[in-house]
Amino acid sequence: xxxxxxxxxxxxxxxxQDINDNSPQFANDRITFEIRESAVKGARFAVHQAHDADIGxxxxxxxxxxxxxxxxxxxNTKPGGGNNGELKLEKELDREQQQEVTLLLTAVxxxxxxxxxxxVIHVTVLDANDNVPAFSQNIYKVRIPENTPLGTVVVTVSxxxxxxxxxGEVMYVFGPISVELNELFSLDPKxxxxxxxxxxxxxxxxxxxISIQAQDSLGLTSFxxxxxxxxxxxxxxxxxxxxxxxxxxxxxxxxxxxVGIINVQDKDSEGNRQVRCAIQQNVPFKLNPSIKNYYSLxxxxxxxxxxxxxxxxxxxxxxxxxxxxxxxxTIHLSVSDVNDNPPAFEEQSYSAYVTExxxxxxxxxxxxxxxxxxxxxxxxxxxxxxxxxxxxxxxSFLSIKGDTGVIHAVRAFDYEQFRSFKx
Numbered sequence: 001x002x003x004x005x006x007x008x009x010x011x012x013x014x015x016x017q018d019i020n021d022n023s024p025q026f027a028n029d030r031i032t033f034e035i036r037e038s039a040v041k042g043a044r045f046a047v048h049q050a051h052d053a054d055i056g057x058x059x060x061x062x063x064x065x066x067x068x069x070x071x072x073x074x075x076n077t078k079p080g081g082g083n084n085g086e087l088k089l090e091k092e093l094d095r096e097q098q099q100e101v102t103l104l105l106t107a108v109x110x111x112x113x114x115x116x117x118x119x120v121i122h123v124t125v126l127d128a129n130d131n132v133p134a135f136s137q138n139i140y141k142v143r144i145p146e147n148t149p150l151g152t153v154v155v156t157v158s159x160x161x162x163x164x165x166x167x168g169e170v171m172y173v174f175g176p177i178s179v180e181l182n183e184l185f186s187l188d189p190k191x192x193x194x195x196x197x198x199x200x201x202x203x204x205x206x207x208x209x210i211s212i213q214a215q216d217s218l219g220l221t222s223f224x225x226x227x228x229x230x231x232x233x234x235x236x237x238x239x240x241x242x243x244x245x246x247x248x249x250x251x252x253x254x255x256x257x258x259v260g261i262i263n264v265q266d267k268d269s270e271g272n273r274q275v276r277c278a279i280q281q282n283v284p285f286k287l288n289p290s291i292k293n294y295y296s297l298x299x300x301x302x303x304x305x306x307x308x309x310x311x312x313x314x315x316x317x318x319x320x321x322x323x324x325x326x327x328x329x330t331i332h333l334s335v336s337d338v339n340d341n342p343p344a345f346e347e348q349s350y351s352a353y354v355t356e357x358x359x360x361x362x363x364x365x366x367x368x369x370x371x372x373x374x375x376x377x378x379x380x381x382x383x384x385x386x387x388x389x390x391x392x393x394x395x396s397f398l399s400i401k402g403d404t405g406v407i408h409a410v411r412a413f414d415y416e417q418f419r420s421f422k423x
Contacts, residue, residue, distance in 0.1 A: 018056060018058055019058070020057075020112060020113070020115060021054070022053040022054045022058070022115070023109070024051065024060045024108070024116060026051075026105075026107070028119065029119065030120050031047060032123075033087070033122070033124070034126055035093060035123055035125060036093075036126040036128050037092070037093040037095040037126065037128045038128035038130060039093060041092055042088065044087065045087040046084070046086050047073075047085040047086060049084055050119070052107075052115075054109060054111060057111060060107050062075070062107075062108050063075055063105060063106065063107050065104075066105075066106075068101065070089060070093060070123075072088045072090050073086070073088070074086045094125075095126065095163075096131060096163070098125065099124070100122065100125065102122055105118065105119050105120075127163050127167055128163075129218045130163070131220070132161070133159040133215065134159055135157060135158065135212075135222060136160070137157075138224055140155050140225070141226075141229070142154055143228075143229045143230075143231055144196075144228065144229075144231065145230070145232075147233045147235065148196055148200065149196070150197060151195060151196065151197075152196045154195065155228070156192050156194070157192040157224055158192055159224070161216050161220075167216060167218070169216060170215070171189045171216075172187055172190075172192045174187055175223060176211060177210060177211070184196070184198035184208070187212070194212075194226060200230055202232045202268075203268070205230065206229065206232075207228070207229050208228040209228075210225070211223060211224075212224050212225070212226055232268050232269040234268055234319065234321025234322060235325075236267040236272075237319070237327040238264050238325070239264070239265050239327065240264055240328070241264075242260065242261075242262060242263075242331065243262065244260060245259065245331065245333075246258075246260065247260075247334060248333070248334035249333065249335060250335075251303040251305040251337065251338050251340070252338045253299055256298055256299065256300075258297065259297050259299060260331065261290070261295070262277070262315060263295075265293060268319065272319055272320070272321035273319060274320040275317050275318065275319050275320075276318050277315060277316070279314060279315050279316070280314055283311050283313055284300050284301040285299055285313055287315070297313070303335050304335075305338070306373070310332065310333070310334050310335070311332075312331070313331045315331065316328045336374075337375070337377050343380045345367060351365075354409065356416075358413055359409075359412070360411050363407070364398070364407045365406075365407050366406040368405055380405075381403065382401065382403070382405040383400060383402060385423070389421045389423075390418060390421075394421075394423050
């Protein structure tokens with residue numbers, strides 16, 4: 001400062017006193033963090049400090065963090081003065097429960113009146129492959145008929161992985177599985193569709209159990225079981241077996257005589273295996289039910305080989321499925337002969353004429369008799385009954401050939417002695 005008259009030069013120091021006319025300010029309105037959900041408890045993340053143009057007590061004195069479930073604020077004093085804030089992870093993050101966390105950080109100065117500034121901290125929680133795929137069911141059960149067409153989708157299994165991106169992609173594979181099951185069923189690794197690739201047979205296997213694995217890109221795996229029950233279809237006709245047979249049978253057997261035992265089996269189940277058996281009605285036989293699946297073939301009338309010597313008996317077995325299936329078996333049965341018929345002459349009487357003085361041994365006539373019996377029983381042997389002619393044995397006049405019935409003169413006849421005779 002310069003003064004005149006007298007001239008003087010003075011040094012003046014002007015000290016300006018600060019007043020709290022500035023609020024703390026952060027460099028940006030929004031602070032963003034990307035933190036993986038696998039971050040461990042206690043992890044720290046630096047937060048840029050706020051700036052206050054004021055000085056001293058009017059500058060930033062403290063920071064406060066809005067109450068939340070995961071983070072606290074750690075404030076450190078820097079060498080040379082000033083504070084530095086850090087977010088400290090107090091509770092582990094879980095992206096599947098909360099993908100984003102929004103915090104409000106406040107910087108407060110020490111002036112009067114007190115001023116403050118805020119900034120929004122936005123935390124994006126990054127995925128970590130920390131979740132195992134989970135099936136919608138532990139056990140999948142399905143019933144299908146044994147004639148299901150090839151290529152049919154039998155059942156679809158479904159598993160979800162709450163991780164995101166590749167961590168959440170699920171692939172399906174069979175668990176430990178036999179060669180037979182691997183040929184019988186197919187599995188789409190992406191959709192979980194289990195398809196039929198082989199022919200099923202209820203009579204061989206009625207239940208299949210398959211283990212299915214669901215795994216994500218890093219190999220985290222879960223399991224489920226699929227139980228496939230096969231229902232019966234009436235695809236088997238009854239099978240008729242002849243267990244015993246008396247063949248031939250004598251023609252003199254009494255009605256009700258058992259001549260055979262029949263067994264009928266059907267591989268199907270329940271109603272499909274219930275079987276009815278019958279034979280044709282024009283034969284003297286019938287089927288009587290015996291023990292389970294067995295029938296007795298018995299006669300119903302007297303037999304006569306001379307009328308019918310052979311029978312073709314057709315047995316038909318029909319099940320009770322829908323539609324019903326049937327099978328048949330023909331039994332050839334012969335009737336053996338019994339000597340129950342006497343020989344019968346073709347004529348009641350025979351007449352022969354011969355001139356006297358005939359040559360001895362000459363043929364006079366022949367007789368014929370028939371016997372309807374078989375072979376030995378039907379073989380006729382001819383002979384002359386004992387008798388006499390005028391006191392002389394008939395054998396002195398005639399002889400008969402036993403196998404042909406031809407009658408021969410034993411000697412020459414004399415018309416003057418007798419003109420006729422009977423034998």
